[in-house]
Amino acid sequence: MNSLINVFNVERFATHDGPGIRTTVFLKGCHLHCPWCANPESQESKPTLFYDKKKCVHCHRCVHALEDSPISFPNEVFHYDKSKADKVQACVDACLDDALSLIGEYRSIDSLMEEIAKDDDYYKASQGGVTISGGEPFDQYPALLAFCKRLKAANYHVAIETCGNFSDAQREAIDPYVDLYLLDIKHSNPNMIRDVCGGDGLRPLHHAKMLQPDKVIYRVPVIPGFNDDEATLLDILKLASVQHVKEVNFLAYHTLGIAKYEKMQRPYTLSRKAMDPKVLDKYIEKAQNLNVKLKIGG
Ligand code: SF4
Ligand code: SF4
Numbered sequence: 001m002n003s004l005i006n007v008f009n010v011e012r013f014a015t016h017d018g019p020g021i022r023t024t025v026f027l028k029g030c031h032l033h034c035p036w037c038a039n040p041e042s043q044e045s046k047p048t049l050f051y052d053k054k055k056c057v058h059c060h061r062c063v064h065a066l067e068d069s070p071i072s073f074p075n076e077v078f079h080y081d082k083s084k085a086d087k088v089q090a091c092v093d094a095c096l097d098d099a100l101s102l103i104g105e106y107r108s109i110d111s112l113m114e115e116i117a118k119d120d121d122y123y124k125a126s127q128g129g130v131t132i133s134g135g136e137p138f139d140q141y142p143a144l145l146a147f148c149k150r151l152k153a154a155n156y157h158v159a160i161e162t163c164g165n166f167s168d169a170q171r172e173a174i175d176p177y178v179d180l181y182l183l184d185i186k187h188s189n190p191n192m193i194r195d196v197c198g199g200d201g202l203r204p205l206h207h208a209k210m211l212q213p214d215k216v217i218y219r220v221p222v223i224p225g226f227n228d229d230e231a232t233l234l235d236i237l238k239l240a241s242v243q244h245v246k247e248v249n250f251l252a253y254h255t256l257g258i259a260k261y262e263k264m265q266r267p268y269t270l271s272r273k274a275m276d277p278k279v280l281d282k283y284i285e286k287a288q289n290l291n292v293k294l295k296i297g298g
Contacts, residue, residue, distance in 0.1 A: 003109055003143040003147070004108055005027060005109065005144075006029055006104060006106055007025060007028060007105060007107050008027070008039075008104045009024075010025050011023065012115075012118070012119055014131065017133060017161060017182065018128070018129065018159035019126075020157075021119070021125075022123070022130060022131050023115070023131070024130075024133050025132050025147075026134060026135060027135045027140050027144070028048075028104040028135050029043070029044070029045040029135050029136065029139045030043045030135040032136065032163055032197045032198045034221075035196065038254070038256055038260075039135070039257060046085060047085075047104040047105070048102070048103040048264060049080055049088055049103075049264075050100070050101045050263040051263055051265070052263055057099075060073060061094040061096065062095050065090045066087055066090050068084065069084075069091060070084035070091065071088070071091050071100075109143075109147050113150060116130055116151075123156065123157070128157065130157070130158055131158075131160070131161060132148070132160050132161070134162075136165060137160055138170060145174050148160075148174055148177035159178070159179060159180040159182060160178055160182070161182040161219070162181060162183060162184065163204060164184060164185075164206075164208070168210070178215070179215065180216075180217065180246075181215055182217050182219050182249075183204060184204060185204060185205070185218040186227065187226070187232060188205070192226070196226060205239075209243055214245075215246070216245045216246055217245065219249045220236055220248065220251060221251045223270070228275075233283060234286065236248065237283065237287050240287075240290070241292050244291075247293045248292055249295050249296075249297065250280045250294065250297075251298055252274070252275040252276070253270075255273070255274050277297060281296060
């Protein structure tokens with residue numbers, strides 16, 4: 001089956017999304033809304049318009065490209081009417097200064113397989129493979145299942161990065177085709193996950209216990225004021241210890257996604273100061289005492 005998959009980026013030579021050199025395929029669409037999301041363009045399923053005001057020369061070609069353009073410049077401030085989003089490609093095409101771009105496209109599994117195969121020698125030499133990230137990959141189930149089957153049939157090491165909002169039936173069906181789960185454990189308290197990020201806060205913690213331990217890395221984005229207190233981080237390490245999972249990654253809060261919020265005219269509500277990863281070093285010894293392999297960073 002050659003299903004179509006909604007993709008917003010394909011990153012070759014990735015080294016932080018699983019072992020070895022990898023191609024990471026970023027799927028578009030996520031029903032959560034984590035305030036720190038570094039890929040806000042991944043959340044909506046529809047193509048996302050980026051407007052780069054540094055490149056804009058205010059020529060208004062995008063406005064005049066159509067009779068009823070979704071783009072206008074009241075008081076010379078960019079405005080995008082999303083209710084006319086289906087027409088915006090003409091505006092992007094009219095811009096000669098690269099100030100507009102549409103992010104996201106449906107791609108066939110065949111075309112993704114072709115692109116992935118370009119780096120087969122690197123995967124073999126480094127024991128790498130393919131990571132499917134997002135967005136939330138499981139939001140595109142069953143296309144995700146079809147993609148994993150194709151990858152496994154071609155003998156790739158397959159990793160999925162997920163927020164854990166999937167069903168038991170989906171987990172059981174996809175598991176034979178997945179070698180590694182990079183499972184987001186955003187908090188030890190499911191209500192905090194639900195209230196701040198949305199989705200079902202219980203599910204990631206449930207799958208954290210159900211997945212085969214040697215196929216799971218817990219990934220913890222450490223966010224000031226949300227989960228950076230010692231009690232919460234120790235709770236997560238204790239869960240990892242009880243479950244004997246392969247590894248835990250603490251990912252220090254960063255601000256690399258802020259420019260994207262600006263390009264989408266979305267407010268960024270969290271701190272603009274990144275966390276120094278060194279403040280997390282103190283957990284390495286605590287993790288060792290719990291027999292947990294902890295890595296600071298991905
Ligand atoms: S066409 Fe491009 S450069 Fe011209 S106003 Fe529109 S976004 Fe700005
Ligand atoms: S789960 Fe991931 S992709 Fe979805 S909003 Fe949160 S950080 Fe962004």
